[in-house]
Amino acid sequence: MNYLTRRLVTFPLIMLGVSVLVFVAIRMVPGDAITAMLGTEAGLLTPDQRKALAGYFGIDRSWTAQYWHWLLGALQGDLGLSVTNGKPVLDVILSRFPLTIELALLAVVIALCIGLPLGVFAATRNQKPSDLAVRIFAMLGQSTPSFVIGLLILYILSSVFGILPTMGSAVSLFEDPIGNLKQLILPALTLGFSFTASVTRISRSAMLDVLNDDYVRTARSKGVPALQVIWRHALPNALIPVVTLSGVEFGYLLGGAVLVEKIYALPGLGRLALDAILQRDYALVQGCVLFVALNFMIVNLLVDLAYAALDPRIRLGGR
Amino acid sequence: MADLLRGLLRHPSGRIGGAIVALYIIVAVLAHLGVTPYDPIQQFRIDRLKPPSGAHWMGTDMFGRDVLSRLMVGIGQSFLVAFASVGISAVIGTALGLTAAWFGHLWDGVVMRLMDILLAFPAVLLALLIIAVIGPGTGTSVMAIAFVYTPIFTRVVRGPALSIKSRDFVDAARTFGSSRVYILTRHLMLNLVAPLTVQVTLALAWSLLTEAGLSFLGLGTQPPASSLGLMLSESGNLMEMAPWLLVFPGIAIMLGILGFNLLGDALRDILDPKTRSALA
DSSP states (O other): OOHHHHHHHHHHHHHHHHHHHHHHHHHTSSSOHHHHHHGGGGGGOOHHHHHHHHHHHTOSSOHHHHHHHHHHHHHTTOOOBOTTTSSBHHHHHHHHHHHHHHHHHHHHHHHHHHHHHHHHHHHHTTTSHHHHHHHHHHHHHHHSOHHHHHHHHHHHIIIIIOOOOOOSSOOOTTTOHHHHHHHHHHHHHHHHHHHHHHHHHHHHHHHHHHHTSHHHHHHHHTTOOHHHIIIIIIHHHHHHHHHHHHHHHHHHHTTOOHHHHHHTTOOOHHHHHHHHHHTTOHHHHHHHHHHHHHHHHHHHHHHHHHHHHHOTTOOOOOO | OHHHHHHHHHSHHHHHHHHHHHHHHHHHHHHHHTOSSSOTTOOOGGGTTOOSOSSSTTOBOTTOOBHHHHHHHHHHHHHHHHHHHHHHHHHHHHHHHHHHHHHOHHHHHHHHHHHHHHHTSOHHHHHHHHHHHHOSSHHHHHHHHHHHHHHHHHHHHHHHHHHHHTSHHHHHHHHTTOOHHHIIIIIIHHHHHHHHHHHHHHHHHHHHHHHHHHHHTTSSSOTTSOOHHHHHHHHGGGTTTOTHHHHHHHHHHHHHHHHHHHHHHHHHHHHOTTSOOSOO
16 A cells, blocks of 8 residues: 555544544543533523533433534534534634634744745855854744743833734734734744744755755856855755645644734634633534644645655655 | 763753753752742732842742742742653653554554544644643643653654664574563663653653643643743733743743753754754
8 A cells, every 4th residue: 555545544544533532531521511601500500401401412412422423413514513602613613713724824934934044044154153143043942932922022012112912803814904914913923933943943954964965066066156056956955844844833833823822812723722621612622623633634644745746756655 | 871971061052951951950959849039929018019139039929929939939840840741751652662663563553543643633732632631730731741742752762663673683682582571671772762862852842831831821830839831921911010020931931941952952963973953
C-alpha cells in the first residue's frame, strides 16, 4: 500500500478514535448539563420537568445509544443541539469559524513576510554580527508566550498611545473590511510574532544547508550575480521546510487561539471550545473538538502532499 | 557526563541557557523551602500597588502582597509542574515507545494508533478537555501536560529504538543469552539517552509555557497560591496603574523558557552532531 492510500485509510479510523475519546471524556465530567445550563434555577425543576429536558436533549439514554445516535447524525452533518446556545452545534461553530480562519491566515502571512526575509538575510551573513542579532531576536521571540506579547502590546497601546483596540463582537470582513482589519491586526500580530521566530530559524538553517550545496557553488563560479543565486537558485529549495512548518502552524491555528482570543476578547473557535467545556455543553464540546481535529488532520495531510510535490526526491511510498 | 558538562560550558547557548536554568532551579528550591523576602500571601494593606522600592524590590500587588516573593513562589510552582509532567510523560512515553519497537506486531499497532489519535488533537484543546474532566488545579495541570507530551516521547523513542534493535550488537547480545529486560534497559536505553535528553529539555520549555497559559486562563494553579500565569492574569486590569505587575512575571516566564530552549539547542549540537540546530 502506498503512503497516500494508507493515510486515507487510517484517516477515518483516527477520527473515530477521536470521537470516542471525546465522547467518553466529556461524560466523565462531574455534574450534569441541565444544572450547568440553568444554574440555581435547576433546583426549581420538578423531577418530571428534569426528565423531560433530559429527553429533549437526548441525554437520558445509555452512553452507547447516545454515541451511536450522535455518530449517525454527525456523518450527515448534524452535530446535535447546543444546550447553552439553543442552536444547532454546527451553526454555532460555523458562525465562529470565519474569524478563526482569518486570524490564522493573517498570522501565518505576517510571520512569513517578516520571518522569511530575516532568515535568508541571516543565512547570507553567516556568523557575522547581523546574523547573531537575527538569531537572538528569533530565540527571544520563540521563548515569549503569545499571551505575554499580547498583554505587552495592549499595555504599550493604552499607556503610551491611549488607545484600545475594538473588542467584543466580531466585525464581518464583508460588511466592514476596514473595521475588520482594525479588529484583527493586533491579535494577528501577536500570534504572528511567536511564529515569526520559528520561520526565521527554519528558513535560516534551510538556507545555510542549500548555500553549501554543489549546484549553488557551480552557479556562483559561472558568474551568476549573488542576489540571483540566492533568490533564483537557493531559495526555492530552502522553502520546502518553511512550507511544511507554515502548513502545520496554520492547521494548529485553525483550532483557535484560546489565550489570544481571551486577551483581545475575540469570539473565535478557541473561546467557544473553552466556554463549552466550562459550561458542560456536551454536544458543543464534541462538535468543536471533532471539527478542530478534522481540520488539523486535513491540513496535515495536505502539507505532506505539498511536501512531496515540492521535493521530487521524496517518494511517499513505503514507510 | 563530565564531557557533556565541558561541552555545554564551551557552547555559547549552553553557557547562557545553563546559567539561567541553574538560577531558576535555585530560586525554585528556595521558594519551596520557604526562603522568600516576605510571606507570599501576607497582605501589607497600607502598601497596596506600590511601585518597586527598597522594601519591595518588585513592588506590591492590589492586595499589598510582595511581588518578588510571589514571583519566587510562582517560579517554584511552574518548575514543579514542568518537571513532574515532563518526568511522567518521559517515563510513560519511553516505556511505550521501547516496547512498541521491541514487540512490534499488534502491540506496536495498538500503541502507535492510540498515539496518532492523541496527536490529532491540538495540544491546548487536549489539555483543556482533561482539565474539564478532572477539574482545575495543580495536579490536573501536571496530568494534562503529561498527556499531551506522552505521544511525542513515544515517537521520539520508537524510531531510534527500531533501528538500534536491528543492529548487530543487539543480535550478538541476544545470541549469547542476555535477557530481554537487560537488552532493553542496557543496550537500547543507553543509546536513546541522547535524543531523550534533548527532547526532555525542549519539553520543559513547552511545559513552562503551557502551565503559564493554563494558569492565565484560571485553569491551572488556583488562588491564593501563586504562579506566573496567575500573576499575569491578575495584572490584566491594572496594567496602566501598575505595570510592574505585568512586566516582572512576563520577563520571568520568558527568561525561564529561553533558558531551556538555549540549553536544548546546545545539547542537540553536542549530543547529535548529525543534525545541526536551527540556531547553531
